[in-house]
Each structure stands twice: as structure tokens, then as C-alpha cells.
Amino acid sequence: MYLALFIVFGLLCIGGALNLLFRRHPIDCALSLIVVMTSLAVLYLLLGAEFLAAAQVIVYSGAIMVLFTFVIMLLNAGSEERTHGSAAAYAAGMPGIAAIAGLLAFLFLSQNGPAAKARLGDYEVSTGALSRVLFRDLLLPFEVTSVLILVAIVGAIALAGKEH
Amino acid sequence: MNLLVFLLLSVLKIAVVLVVFLSAVAYTVLLERKLVGRIQNRWGPSRVGPSGLLQPLADGAKLFLKEDLLPTGVYRPLYILAPIIALSCALISIAVVPYGARIAWHGVDMFQIADVNIGLLVILSVTSVGVYGIALAGWSSNNKYSLLGALRASAQVISYELALGLSLVGVVLRAGSLNLRSIVDSQAAHGLLSWNVFGGFQIVAFFVYLIAAFAETNRTPFDLPEAESELTAGYHTEYSSMKFAMFFMAEYGNMIMVGCVATLLFFGGWTSPFGSLLPAFGGIVVQAFLPVFWFVLKVFCFLFLYVWVRGTLPRFRYDQLMGFGWKFLLPVAIANILATSLWLALRTA
Structure with a gap:
């Protein structure tokens, strides 16, 4: 199932x-x-x-x-028009994707922990358990991330309001 | 639990709930036409059946038999997909709504389709996806009125969704759970006095929720996405026949869902307003269906309120709408969360 x-x-x-x-x-x-x-x-x-x-x-x-x-x-x-990308992107793109996918698969399969x-x-x-971790064990990182997002919002408004 | 019995009972539940829900949608339309008629001192529909009671059937037959036009300029896949998204999102949420006390028959809860731990979040997420129906309808119609209606609807729904979600946090804090049954159980102790809206001091949250929900469902005084005088019919200008009917059903289905959520979260769900004052009368069947009666009665009151407001209030101007949502409702909702959590913290300390 x-x-x-x-x-x-x-x-x-x-x-x-x-x-x-x-x-x-x-x-x-x-x-x-x-x-x-x-x-x-x-x-x-x-x-x-x-x-x-x-x-x-x-x-x-x-x-x-x-x-x-x-x-x-x-x-x-x-609709977007099709452009001819650089030759390097064509040459390196597919092998690059294959390499990254292979690396990720290897890393995941070689894990041995309980996960x-x-x-x-x-x-x-449960939501309760999640919030206990979030607001007790990881309180500082959580709040720092919130402040980071706030700073980004203030920055965006400052940039957008510069014209006036 | 026998898998076959489980499947059979679940299908039965889904069928019954769906039929009841869809006929409720049809009759909400009639309720609106009758009530708005009486508010404007006229009769409303009165010819089909006794005092117009068969009007929804006639409307349904008319919409079903009408020609289904497909305008030439539309972006066809999305034009067809949009009403389906709108209607299915309006119908899905009813699956997590408990409409009666927990009564198991062969191990299956008969008064709720699915008891989900995060029931409230499921309803919120389905509503948040429902806006695509409107947005895509307006965009794919290739019509400026439709596009303007869709843009207005998207902006309005995103703005008011915040206030709507935050207004529910107080209730969740009090119940300590996102499960709709637990939320109702937390208000079941003393009838009307322990409902969140009275005993839980969530009356401010309730009004924030109510206003935001009116905006979420695009109803008067927030019906700018389909303002007839400026946008013809807004996002569904280019729709006809059953596709139009699907938008129509989605709108009324969403109204009923708002009534259900308000009932569950603020008005004690299926519990009786008299608490234990009302003696247990009748047999086991009456006692099983009495909670369903209370639930339906409360939801009906909300639908009545919806129509009443429509008959009373004029439409907002667009800048007023945005200013009201962001500068008034959102701060009030946040203040309510602060006050509720401080009060809860003081009480436990």
C-alpha cells in the first residue's frame, strides 16, 4: 500500500x-x-x-x-523561444546530471544509521512532537532563520521603494 | 476490522455525504434567492413546486441541457481544467469534517469520512489550492474581464488567507490539537458556555475568521472578482452550461465549508447548546442523530448570515479591501494569538 x-x-x-x-x-x-x-x-x-x-x-x-x-x-x-545554448552546456550537461544522480544514489545507499x-x-x-523540537531544542536556529527572512523582506521593500 | 466491511461502509458514507452536500449546495442557492427576495420585499422563486421548492431541480436541468460553448481564443486544457479544480477542491474538504458524535459501527466511525490528525490543516490546504480554479479560469479565458477578475481573486485570497489562518491559531492553542474531533471535544463540557466563541474568549478571532472567510469565498462585501458593474461576470465570463455550474457549485460548496469550519471551531461542532441540561430523550437512534441535527442547524445559521450580509452590505473598493486585510485584520489576528497564548501560559504557570 x-x-x-x-x-x-x-x-x-x-x-x-x-x-x-x-x-x-x-x-x-x-x-x-x-x-x-x-x-x-x-x-x-x-x-x-x-x-x-x-x-x-x-x-x-x-x-x-x-x-x-x-x-x-x-x-x-x-511562450519562450528556443535558443541554441552553448556547446559546453550540451557537452557537459547530461554527463554532469548522470554524475550527480550517481553520487547521490551512492551516498543514500551507503547510509547505515537508523534512518x-x-x-x-x-x-x-505528531505536530506536538515537531513543535517541541522546533521551539525547545532548535529554538535559536529557528528564530535566527525567522530574522533572516524578515531582513530579506525589509531589503526587498527598501529596494522596491527606492524610486520614490 | 474486516476490510470488506470497512470499504463498503466507507463508500456508503462517502455517497451519503456527497449527496447531502450537493443537495445542500443546490438548496443554498434557493435559500439565497428566497431570502434576498424577501429582504428586497419581493417573493423570489415561487412557481416551480410548492413555494418554489423544486426550483433547484429546474435550474440544474436548464444548466445541464444548455449548449456548452468553447470560445475560439481560449487556452483549451486549462480552460477545461479550471472548473474541475474549483469544484473538486470545494468537495474534498467535507471528507475531514465530523458531523456527529463518534459512533462506531463494525469499527467504522459513521459520522465522519476520515478522522485525520491534521484535519484543520487539510481543510486550509485544500482551500489554498482551490484558488487555482479561479486564477486559471481567468487566465485561460483570454478575456480582459476574466483576467482582471482572476487577478483580483488571487490577490484577495492570498491577502485574506493569512488573517484566516492566524485567526484559527487561538482555537488550536486552546484545544492543543489540530484534530477536528479533539477541537470539538475541548468545547463540549458545559454546552453553550464552553464554546470557543463565548467561554473560550475567542470572539475576536471568530469575527476575524468570519470576515476573512467572506473574502476567501468571494462573497459580498468582498465580491470584487465578479463585480457585475465593472467586470461583467469576472473570471467566469466566458463559461457556459455545466462548466459555469461547476463554478457556481464550488462557490456555494465553499460557503457551506466555511459554515462547517466556523461551527466546529467556534460553536462547539455537533454538541448541544444546552449541555447536560437537556435530558437524553428518545431511543438510541434519536440520540445518535441529535448531534447531526445540531451541526446542521448551526451550519444553516451561517448560511443564513451569509445571505443576510449579501442583502445588507455594499461592495468594498479595491484599495479599501487590501488596506482592511493587511492593516486591520492581520494585526488583530496576531494580537489575538498573543493574548490567547499569554492567558494560557499564565493559567498553567
Whole structure:
């Protein structure tokens, strides 16, 4: 059951990512990205991270991608033209991807910790447990990240308001 | 638990809930037409069936039999996909709503389709995806009114979603859970007095939620995405027949969902307002279905309120809408979270 869901949504995720790369129209790309984000949420759910899955859908599929499509709609962006990329990119691209994928696969398969032996559906992390880690053990990094995002927002507003 | 029994009962539950939900959608339309009619001192639909009660059937038959136009300039895949997204997002959330007390039959909870730990977040995430229906409809229609309506809707929904989500945090803090059944159980002790809106002192949060939810569902006074006087019909200008009906059903389905969430979070869900004052009367069947009655009654009150507001208030101007959402509702929602958490911390300390 878990494995079937994993395969279905894993394939959906990869299919969405490939579609994102090969489509010409920005709105098709944005929609493929939504499919990728939402399938990732299901994969998180299979690993027992229910809060993370919901947050993934609310924040990424919901808010951020709505802003993406909003901007595409506002600019009324048309299809992109195909350009002839550099010869170096063509020569190095595919082998490079293969190398990175191989390296990642090797690293994951050579893991020996408890995380490597876990099966799908083994864990169920409650929201309470997650927030205890987030607000007790990792309080400082969490707050520092929040401040970092705040600084980014202030910076964006300062840059945007410079004209006036 | 026998898998076959589980499957059969689940399919039965889904079928019953879906039929009830869809007929509720149809009759909410009638309720709105009748009530707005009475508010404007006229009768509303009164010809089809006794006092117009069969009007939804006639409307449905008309929309179903109408010609389904496909304008030439549209971006076809998204034009067809958009109403499907809107309607399915409106229908999915009902799956996590508990509409009666927990009563197991053959080990299956009969008054909720799926009891999810993060039920509240599921509803929020499905709503946040639902906006794509409107956004894509407006964009793919290739019509300036549709596009403007869709842009307005996206901006409005993103802005008010924040206030909406934050207004619910107080309730979650009090219940200590995101499970909808636990949230209702936390307000079940003394009837009306222990509901979050009264005994839980979440009345400010309730009004923030109510206003934000009106904006989320694009209803008056926040119906700028489909403002007739400026945008023809907004995002569904180019839609006809069943595709238009799907947007229509999605809008009313979302209204009912807002009523359900408000009932569950602020008004004690399926619990009786009289608490233990009301003696247990009738047999076991009456006692099983009485909570469903309370739940439906409360949701009906919200639908009535929706129509009442529509008959009363004029539409916002666009800059007022954005200013109100960001500069008033959001700070109030955050202040409510602060006050609630301080109070809870003081009480436990």
C-alpha cells in the first residue's frame, strides 16, 4: 500500500519535473511545479511528517505558486523561444546530471544509521512532537532563520521603494 | 476490522455525504434567492413546486441541457481544467469534517469520512489550492474581464488567507490539537458556555475568521472578482452550461465549508447548546442523530448570515479591501494569538 503510493507519487513528481523543463509556456511550467510540490507533500506524508506535508501544500503549492502564476498572468508572459545554448552546456550537461544522480544514489545507499533502515509508514511524527523540537531544542536556529527572512523582506521593500 | 466491511461502509458514507452536500449546495442557492427576495420585499422563486421548492431541480436541468460553448481564443486544457479544480477542491474538504458524535459501527466511525490528525490543516490546504480554479479560469479565458477578475481573486485570497489562518491559531492553542474531533471535544463540557466563541474568549478571532472567510469565498462585501458593474461576470465570463455550474457549485460548496469550519471551531461542532441540561430523550437512534441535527442547524445559521450580509452590505473598493486585510485584520489576528497564548501560559504557570 505504502509502496504503491510511493511509486505513484514519485513518478508523478519526476514526470512533473521533466514537464517543467521541457514546456515552453511559463504557465505550463508553473503548473508542473505545483504538481511536483504537491507530490512531494504526499511523499512527506508517507514518511510520517504530516505537519510538514500540510505546510508544504499550504505554503508552496498554495501561497508561493499562486504568486508565481499571479506574476505570469500579470505580465502576460508568452511562450519562450528556443535558443541554441552553448556547446559546453550540451557537452557537459547530461554527463554532469548522470554524475550527480550517481553520487547521490551512492551516498543514500551507503547510509547505515537508523534512518536508512526505516520503512515507509514506520514513523508518525505528531505536530506536538515537531513543535517541541522546533521551539525547545532548535529554538535559536529557528528564530535566527525567522530574522533572516524578515531582513530579506525589509531589503526587498527598501529596494522596491527606492524610486520614490 | 474486516476490510470488506470497512470499504463498503466507507463508500456508503462517502455517497451519503456527497449527496447531502450537493443537495445542500443546490438548496443554498434557493435559500439565497428566497431570502434576498424577501429582504428586497419581493417573493423570489415561487412557481416551480410548492413555494418554489423544486426550483433547484429546474435550474440544474436548464444548466445541464444548455449548449456548452468553447470560445475560439481560449487556452483549451486549462480552460477545461479550471472548473474541475474549483469544484473538486470545494468537495474534498467535507471528507475531514465530523458531523456527529463518534459512533462506531463494525469499527467504522459513521459520522465522519476520515478522522485525520491534521484535519484543520487539510481543510486550509485544500482551500489554498482551490484558488487555482479561479486564477486559471481567468487566465485561460483570454478575456480582459476574466483576467482582471482572476487577478483580483488571487490577490484577495492570498491577502485574506493569512488573517484566516492566524485567526484559527487561538482555537488550536486552546484545544492543543489540530484534530477536528479533539477541537470539538475541548468545547463540549458545559454546552453553550464552553464554546470557543463565548467561554473560550475567542470572539475576536471568530469575527476575524468570519470576515476573512467572506473574502476567501468571494462573497459580498468582498465580491470584487465578479463585480457585475465593472467586470461583467469576472473570471467566469466566458463559461457556459455545466462548466459555469461547476463554478457556481464550488462557490456555494465553499460557503457551506466555511459554515462547517466556523461551527466546529467556534460553536462547539455537533454538541448541544444546552449541555447536560437537556435530558437524553428518545431511543438510541434519536440520540445518535441529535448531534447531526445540531451541526446542521448551526451550519444553516451561517448560511443564513451569509445571505443576510449579501442583502445588507455594499461592495468594498479595491484599495479599501487590501488596506482592511493587511492593516486591520492581520494585526488583530496576531494580537489575538498573543493574548490567547499569554492567558494560557499564565493559567498553567
